[in-house]
Amino acid sequence: MDLQSLYQAIILDHYRAPHHAGLREPYEAEVHHVNPTCGDEVTLRVHLVDGTVSDISYDAEGCSISQASTSVLADLLIGKPVDEAMTVHETFVELMQGRGQVEPDEDVLEDGVAFAGVAKFPARVKCALLGWMAWKDATAQAVVDARG
Amino acid sequence: MAFTGHKMVGPTGIGALWGRTEVLTALPPFLGGGSMIETVAMAGSTWAPLPAKFEAGTPPIAEAIGLGAAVDYLAAIGMDRVAAHEQAITAYALERLGDIDGLTILGPSEPVDRGGAISFEIDGVHPHDVSQVLDSLGVAVRAGHHCAKPAHRRFGVQSSTRASFYLYTTTADVDALVDGLDQAKRFFQVG
Incomplete structure (x- = not known):
């Protein structure tokens, strides 16, 4: 197995200095997701304003892959309309579940393309998706609550 | 039993x-x-x-x-010889692992009150990342809770890496583990 293809420099950079880390107010939904096979945990909050992702804040504990992917998630999705953010989410999930056969779209995923190599390591795909699944869950809750 | x-x-x-x-x-x-x-x-x-x-x-x-x-x-x-080997290899591993900066052994650091398995953590490198680097070098360990989450809470760690030894484990195997841990620290630029 090629370690360099798994641990791209971008991933290590985000791991050492995660962006948008910490839990902040205000928020409409908070979720706590765990990966029971390895013990990684994330508490994630979503703040939506007029259908746009205004903030994503989180407290995460886990491996470099899960920490970095949550950092990239926050970078990518903060400021985007929810619909567009969901499309980016789908693109990232597709990449991660593509067993390394999917060519990543840098225009959509930006730093997220660094995770293309993770898709070749089946045991680590769940690490990369932890924060992303938490975000989708929290956002879905926030949208439902907003509709009353 | x-x-x-x-x-x-x-x-x-x-x-x-x-x-x-x-x-x-x-x-x-x-x-x-x-x-x-x-x-x-x-x-x-x-x-x-x-x-x-x-x-x-x-x-x-x-x-x-x-x-x-x-x-x-x-x-x-002879089970007495198996036990003696296990104790000797565990003592050797405890000594080698104890010399690694930033590595904390969970449980006794002497080969008493423990079997042929050692759980440990390394400052700044998550056990899953440690095990991934070791795997790439052909060293098999386990990472996570090892079916003992309360024990990890007791030691104040989120998870750990565990190396297990048996009658076929040699001191060269332990040396390969120690070399791998040095590489993992370098790879993640810790210590």
């Missing part, structure tokens, strides 16, 4: 339960099936004597033969 075959050079899917006759006689069967009955009537049944009472249905025949071979193999080596 219970043990499993796959942790004593035997097959998976089989193990053994040892208990005092009076206790096992008092225990009801936990499964019904072939070979475990004495008489069966519409109003009630009686059970076969020990150990058949607990061995309902078709037995794992190939596994039993494999476990028997494992027992013969270990008995021929």
Whole structure:
């Protein structure tokens, strides 16, 4: 197995200095997701304003892959309309579940393309998706609550 | 006392339960099936004597033969020698691992009150990342909670890496582990 293809420099950079880390107010939904096979945990909050992702804040504990992917998630999705953010989410999930056969779209995923190599390591795909699944869950809750 | 075959050079899917006759006689069967009955009537049944009472249905025949071979193999080596090797290799590993900066051994750092497995953590490198680097170097360890999450809470760590030693583990294997840990620290630029 090629370690360099798994641990791209971008991933290590985000791991050492995660962006948008910490839990902040205000928020409409908070979720706590765990990966029971390895013990990684994330508490994630979503703040939506007029259908746009205004903030994503989180407290995460886990491996470099899960920490970095949550950092990239926050970078990518903060400021985007929810619909567009969901499309980016789908693109990232597709990449991660593509067993390394999917060519990543840098225009959509930006730093997220660094995770293309993770898709070749089946045991680590769940690490990369932890924060992303938490975000989708929290956002879905926030949208439902907003509709009353 | 219970043990499993796959942790004593035997097959998976089989193990053994040892208990005092009076206790096992008092225990009801936990499964019904072939070979475990004495008489069966519409109003009630009686059970076969020990150990058949607990061995309902078709037995794992190939596994039993494999476990028997494992027992013969270990008995021929001598369990006292297996234990002595395990203690020596664990002592060596505790010493080598203890010299690594930033590495904390969970549990006793002397080869007392412990078996042939050592759990540890490294500052700044998550166990899953440690194990990934070691895997790429051909060193197999386990990362996570090891079915003991409360114990990890007790030691104040989120998870740990665990190296296990057995009768075939050599000091060169331990050296490869230590080299791998140095590489993992370098890779993640810790220490």
